Amino acid sequence: MNMPNLCIYCRNELAGSNPPSVSHCFPDAIGGLSYTTNTVCVTCNNQINSQVENPVIRGLAFFQNIWRIESRRGKVPRLRAVLRIAGLEGDVVLDETGTPVGPMVLKSDKKSSSKSFSVIGRGDQVEEKRLEIERKYPSVQWTELPLGNTAESEVRIELNLCGDKFRRLAAKVAFERLSQIRASEIFLGQEFDDIRRFIRDGEGASLCCGLVSDLQLLNGSLNFPLPNHGVAIIGHPQDPILGAFVTFYGLFPYWVVLSTRYTSLMSFDDLLLEHPQRRVEEHPVLRQNLGSVRVNWSQMIEKYKAGKQESVRIVRDYAIEKFRSALDEYYGKQST
Numbered sequence: 001m002n003m004p005n006l007c008i009y010c011r012n013e014l015a016g017s018n019p020p021s022v023s024h025c026f027p028d029a030i031g032g033l034s035y036t037t038n039t040v041c042v043t044c045n046n047q048i049n050s051q052v053e054n055p056v057i058r059g060l061a062f063f064q065n066i067w068r069i070e071s072r073r074g075k076v077p078r079l080r081a082v083l084r085i086a087g088l089e090g091d092v093v094l095d096e097t098g099t100p101v102g103p104m105v106l107k108s109d110k111k112s113s114s115k116s117f118s119v120i121g122r123g124d125q126v127e128e129k130r131l132e133i134e135r136k137y138p139s140v141q142w143t144e145l146p147l148g149n150t151a152e153s154e155v156r157i158e159l160n161l162c163g164d165k166f167r168r169l170a171a172k173v174a175f176e177r178l179s180q181i182r183a184s185e186i187f188l189g190q191e192f193d194d195i196r197r198f199i200r201d202g203e204g205a206s207l208c209c210g211l212v213s214d215l216q217l218l219n220g221s222l223n224f225p226l227p228n229h230g231v232a233i234i235g236h237p238q239d240p241i242l243g244a245f246v247t248f249y250g251l252f253p254y255w256v257v258l259s260t261r262y263t264s265l266m267s268f269d270d271l272l273l274e275h276p277q278r279r280v281e282e283h284p285v286l287r288q289n290l291g292s293v294r295v296n297w298s299q300m301i302e303k304y305k306a307g308k309q310e311s312v313r314i315v316r317d318y319a320i321e322k323f324r325s326a327l328d329e330y331y332g333k334q335s336t
């Protein structure tokens, strides 16, 4: 029997779209590979893209740039940084190879009393930029940078890990992964209404997603190698909760409650890892005994509810530490 294709969010019938509508579990803009076809309607897809995916993706440019992960147009995003040389500082944009783009204007930092400027970059660009600044500020004082100064650059990463958007994206990954492996089941009944609503429209009455701050889990089964994106879906016959874990770049881990009224007939666990740089998918077996993975979901939810800021602190420290040891491994133990 041929069932019509229904949108997994609004459950409206998908008009026989040709070519089929494609929705990536992990957004293709962050190197996501796995996708579903004809499961998400254009309206829902656009809404989720503009409200959830795009705002989160913009904040992840640092990771895309440092790992040279190509976005959907095959481009590595540029990166904004602050460059400091000899008491001067300025904003720079680094291209996909980490090279500053265009001439950079450096100003004396806020601490110093005098205002002086310097422009660095390609000769002709420097001259042009200097003239432009002199027209604006005729009394400008130029500082010649002595050779051999060490430059220091700083990149600020501001991620709202507990925010609505990041959590909705994690929920979307889990839900679309589920629709990929259990296509027909997710239309049945209302047991997935909460998660649908959360992903498409934001927070509802029940909490569907939060940060994982259990270090035993983070250093154990969820310790995916950088920069893998990972999604694991877990159900157990004695548990009405069908849940998932979603990790971005091996650094930012979320739990997702897909349904609290799910009847799992047998143990159900599925793990997908995607390496966004090498562009390969893996399906490793969950490290604990396959077929009997049980998660104390309610404990995880309560812990998150009781201390969101504490969860953010734990995950931030975990991510920094993991990222730093990866750098140490790569460059030798001297990075700061």
Ligand SMILES: [Zn+2]
Residues within 6 Å of the ligand: 007, 008, 009, 010, 011, 012, 040, 041, 042, 043, 044, 045
């Ligand atoms: Zn829809």
